[in-house]
Amino acid sequence: MAHGSTRPTSRDVAQAAGVSQAAVSLVLGDKWRGRVAETTAERVRQAARELGYRPNLAARNLRLGHTRTVLLVVPALTTEFFAGVYTGAARIAAQHGFGVVLYPSPEGIGPARDPFASAQAALDGVIASSMAADALTAIHGDQLPLVMLDSDPEGSLGAATVNLDITDGVRQVTEHLLGLGHRRFLHLAADIASWTFEVRARELATRIGQVPGTSLLTVRAPITIEDARDAAATALAAKGPRPTAIICDDDKLAAGAYKAVRRLGLRIPDDISVTGLDDLALATAIDPELTTVRLDAEQFGERGMQALLAVLEGREPTAGDIPVQLVVRGSTAPPSTP
Amino acid sequence: MAHGSTRPTSRDVAQAAGVSQAAVSLVLGDKWRGRVAETTAERVRQAARELGYRPNLAARNLRLGHTRTVLLVVPALTTEFFAGVYTGAARIAAQHGFGVVLYPSPEGIGPARDPFASAQAALDGVIASSMAADALTAIHGDQLPLVMLDSDPEGSLGAATVNLDITDGVRQVTEHLLGLGHRRFLHLAADIASWTFEVRARELATRIGQVPGTSLLTVRAPITIEDARDAAATALAAKGPRPTAIICDDDKLAAGAYKAVRRLGLRIPDDISVTGLDDLALATAIDPELTTVRLDAEQFGERGMQALLAVLEGREPTAGDIPVQLVVRGSTAPPSTP
DNA sequence: CGAAGGAAGTTATACGTAAAACTTGTGGAG
DNA sequence: CTCCACAAGTTTTACGTATAACTTCCTTCG
Numbered sequence: 001m002a003h004g005s006t007r008p009t010s011r012d013v014a015q016a017a018g019v020s021q022a023a024v025s026l027v028l029g030d031k032w033r034g035r036v037a038e039t040t041a042e043r044v045r046q047a048a049r050e051l052g053y054r055p056n057l058a059a060r061n062l063r064l065g066h067t068r069t070v071l072l073v074v075p076a077l078t079t080e081f082f083a084g085v086y087t088g089a090a091r092i093a094a095q096h097g098f099g100v101v102l103y104p105s106p107e108g109i110g111p112a113r114d115p116f117a118s119a120q121a122a123l124d125g126v127i128a129s130s131m132a133a134d135a136l137t138a139i140h141g142d143q144l145p146l147v148m149l150d151s152d153p154e155g156s157l158g159a160a161t162v163n164l165d166i167t168d169g170v171r172q173v174t175e176h177l178l179g180l181g182h183r184r185f186l187h188l189a190a191d192i193a194s195w196t197f198e199v200r201a202r203e204l205a206t207r208i209g210q211v212p213g214t215s216l217l218t219v220r221a222p223i224t225i226e227d228a229r230d231a232a233a234t235a236l237a238a239k240g241p242r243p244t245a246i247i248c249d250d251d252k253l254a255a256g257a258y259k260a261v262r263r264l265g266l267r268i269p270d271d272i273s274v275t276g277l278d279d280l281a282l283a284t285a286i287d288p289e290l291t292t293v294r295l296d297a298e299q300f301g302e303r304g305m306q307a308l309l310a311v312l313e314g315r316e317p318t319a320g321d322i323p324v325q326l327v328v329r330g331s332t333a334p335p336s337t338p
Numbered sequence: 339m340a341h342g343s344t345r346p347t348s349r350d351v352a353q354a355a356g357v358s359q360a361a362v363s364l365v366l367g368d369k370w371r372g373r374v375a376e377t378t379a380e381r382v383r384q385a386a387r388e389l390g391y392r393p394n395l396a397a398r399n400l401r402l403g404h405t406r407t408v409l410l411v412v413p414a415l416t417t418e419f420f421a422g423v424y425t426g427a428a429r430i431a432a433q434h435g436f437g438v439v440l441y442p443s444p445e446g447i448g449p450a451r452d453p454f455a456s457a458q459a460a461l462d463g464v465i466a467s468s469m470a471a472d473a474l475t476a477i478h479g480d481q482l483p484l485v486m487l488d489s490d491p492e493g494s495l496g497a498a499t500v501n502l503d504i505t506d507g508v509r510q511v512t513e514h515l516l517g518l519g520h521r522r523f524l525h526l527a528a529d530i531a532s533w534t535f536e537v538r539a540r541e542l543a544t545r546i547g548q549v550p551g552t553s554l555l556t557v558r559a560p561i562t563i564e565d566a567r568d569a570a571a572t573a574l575a576a577k578g579p580r581p582t583a584i585i586c587d588d589d590k591l592a593a594g595a596y597k598a599v600r601r602l603g604l605r606i607p608d609d610i611s612v613t614g615l616d617d618l619a620l621a622t623a624i625d626p627e628l629t630t631v632r633l634d635a636e637q638f639g640e641r642g643m644q645a646l647l648a649v650l651e652g653r654e655p656t657a658g659d660i661p662v663q664l665v666v667r668g669s670t671a672p673p674s675t676p
Numbered sequence: 677c678g679a680a681g682g683a684a685g686t687t688a689t690a691c692g693t694a695a696a697a698c699t700t701g702t703g704g705a706g
Numbered sequence: 707c708t709c710c711a712c713a714a715g716t717t718t719t720a721c722g723t724a725t726a727a728c729t730t731c732c733t734t735c736g
Contacts, residue, residue: 007481009692020716025694037714052481057460058399059692062721067396083421087442102440104425122395122460143345143390225623255623262625282623285563285593287600347722358686363724375684397722400691 008051017047073128084297092305165321170203172326186243191220228256244335251276269333288330346389355385411466422635430643503659507631508541510664524581529558566594582673589614607671626668
C-alpha cells in the first residue's frame with residue numbers, strides 16, 4: 001500500500017552504491033565487462049536489490065526507440081482457438097524478450113477514438129488475424145511491420161502471411177467422407193466474411209464436384225450453437241433426398257448440427273455423419289465425440305510471432321502452411337441409406 | 339512497407355505548420371483554448387494529418403509519469419470465462435482511456451526472467467485473478483495499485499477485492515437439488531488450490547450437512563473432460579448407495595460427469611442429476627442441456643477495472659459481490675430411486 | 677495617452693535511461 | 707624515466723513529449 005513514495009530511479013541506485021548513474025546502467029544492462037570492476041558491479045546490484053529498483057520502461061523505450069512489444073489482433077476472444085494463438089505467440093515472444101498485447105478487433109471493446117490509440121506508438125509490430133485487408137491498411141497505415149494470419153497471400157499488401165493448410169484439411173475431410181460412401185452433403189458454413197472460409201467453401205465445392213453423382217448444399221450461420229441448430233434444421237427439413245453428411249466450418253456449428261439432427265429423431269452417425277473444424281474441448285464433450293480437423297492454434301501463434309521477428313530483423317519469414325490433421329471419432333460412419 | 343523512414347515527431351509537425359513544438363502539443367492535446375488561434379490550430383491539425391503523425395507513447399508516458407495501462411493476470415486462457423473477464427475489463431478501460439495487457443500467469447508462457455519484466459514499469463496498476471496471495475506479493479512487491487478478483491477479502495494484503503457471490507450460487511444449487519428431493523450428493527471438485535473453490539466446498543458441506551439424512555462425497559479432478567470423466571466414474575463405481583446428483587465445480591467437469599454416467603448405462607437426468615458452474619457454450623452443447631450457475635464474466639471484468647480505477651483515483655471501490663444466477667435446464671430432475 | 681490585461685504564441689525544462697565520448701590512475705614495455 | 711595502453715570509471719547528451727514560465731503585440735479603459 002506504500003505506492004505513494006515514488007519509485008527509485010537508476011540515479012537513486014547510483015547514489016546508494018556511490019557510483020554514477022551511467023555505471024548503474026552499464027552494470028544492470030550487463031554491458032559492464034571491462035568497464036566496471038566486479039566488486040563495484042556487485043555493490044550496484046546489491047543497492048538495486050535493496051531499493052527494489054525496476055527500470056522505467058517508458059524511459060528505456062524512448063531512449064532505445066523500440067518497445068519490444070507487438071500487438072496481436074484477433075477477431076474476438078470467444079473461443080479457445082485464439083487463446084491458443086495468443087499463448088503460442090506469447091511463448092515465442094517471451095523467448096526473445098518481447099511482450100504481446102492483445103486487441104480483440106471488431107466490436108466488443110467499445111469505441112476508443114482510434115483502436116490503436118492506446119498502443120500504436122508503443123509497438124514494434126503487429127500480427128493480425130482474419131481481418132479484411134482494407135480495414136488493416138487503415139489501421140497500420142504502412143507504419144508498422146505486419147504479419148497476417150489466415151489471410152490471402154496475394155492480397156495482403158505485401159505483408160508476410162502465415163496460414164493453416166486449409167486446403168489439405170478439406171482434402172482430408174472429403175476423402176474420409178467420400179471413402180465412407182457419402183454422396184449427398186450439407187455444408188454448414190460460418191457466416192463470416194473471411195478469406196479462410198471462402199477458400200474452404202471453394203475447395204469443398206471443387207473436390208465434391210469432381211466426383212460424379214454427388215450433391216452439395218450450403219447454408220450459412222453465425223457461429224453460435226443456436227444459430228447453427230436452426231440453420232441446419234431448416235436445411236434438413238427441405239424436400240428432396242436428405243444429405244447423409246454435414247460438413248461444418250467450426251466445432252460449434254457442429255454442436256448445433258447435432259441438435260438439429262436429434263430434433264428430427266435421427267441419430268449420429270447412423271443416419272447422418274457430422275464433421276467439425278478446430279478440435280475444441282467441445283468436440284469431445286458432445287456425444288458421439290466429433291470427427292473434426294485439428295488446428296494447432298499454438299503453433300499458429302508461434303509461427304506468426306516467428307514471422308514477425310523475421311520481418312523485424314530483415315530476414316525472410318519461413319514459408320509453408322501449417323499442417324492440419326483430421327481426427328476421426330464417433331460422428332462419422334458409412335451412410336445407411338444409399 | 340515504407341517503415342524505414344522514421345516516424346514524424348511533434349517537431350516535424352511544428353515545422354510543417356510553421357509553429358513551435360509547444361503549440362503542436364497544445365493543439366493536439368486539446369489544451370489550446372485561449373492559447374492558440376483557431377486558424378493556427380486548424381493548420382496544426384492539418385499538418386499532423388498530412389504527416390500521419392502519432393504521438394510517441396513512450397515519450398508521453400515518461401513525461402506524464404503514468405501509462406494508462408493496466409495488467410490483467412489470469413490463471414490461463416483455456417476457457418471462455420477469462421476471455422469474458424478480459425473483454426469486460428477492456429471495455430471499461432477503453433472508456434477511461436486505459437489499455438489492458440494480459441498476462442496468463444502460471445506456466446504456459448515460458449520463463450521470462452521476471453514475469454513482469456516486459457511490463458512492470460509501464461503499468462499503472464494490476465488486476466489479478468485467482469492467485470495465491472504470496473505469489474502476488476512477490477510479483478507486485480507493494481509497487482503497484484492492485485485489485486484482486488476471486489480472492490479472500492481477509493487475506494489480500496489490504497488490496498481491494500472483487501468477488502462473485504459464490505456463496506449464493508451454492509445456496510441456489512443446493513436449494514434446487516434438495517427441493518427436487520435429492521439427498522445423496524457427489525461433489526466433483528476442481529483440483530485447484532483457489533480460494534473460490536475452497537469457499538465453495540465448505541459452503542456446500544455446511545448447507546447439505548444441515549439437512550438430516552443427507553450424504554456428500556467429494557472427489558477432485560483437474561479441469562479437463564477426460565480427468566473429470568475418470569474421477570466421476572471411479573466415484574460412481576464405489577460400493578454403497580449411489581449418489582443421485584453430481585454437483586460440479588465447472589461446466590467442463592460436468593461434461594466429464596456426463597460421460598461417466600453414460601458409460602454406466604445410466605441416464606441424465608432420470609437416473610442422475612448433474613449441475614455445473616460457469617455457463618459456457620459447452621453447457622448448451624451437451625445433451626441434455628446443463629443446469630448450471632451462470633457467472634457473468636464480463637461484469638466481473640468490468641467491476642474489477644472499475645475497482646482499480648477507484649483505487650487509482652484514491653476513491654473507495656464499490657463494495658458488494660457480483661450476483662450469480664442458477665439456470666435450470668434439462669440435466670436436473672427429481673431422483674427416481676429414493 | 678498610459679497602463680493594464682488578455683490573446684497568441686515561444687522558450688526552456690524535466691521525465692529516466694543508454695551509450696558515446698571523455699577523464700583519471702596504474703602498471704609495464706622500451 | 708617516459709610514454710602508452712588499458713581498466714575503471716564519469717560527464718554529457720539525446721530520445722519526444724507536456725507544461726510552466728516567459729514574451730510580444732494589440733485592444734481597451736480610466
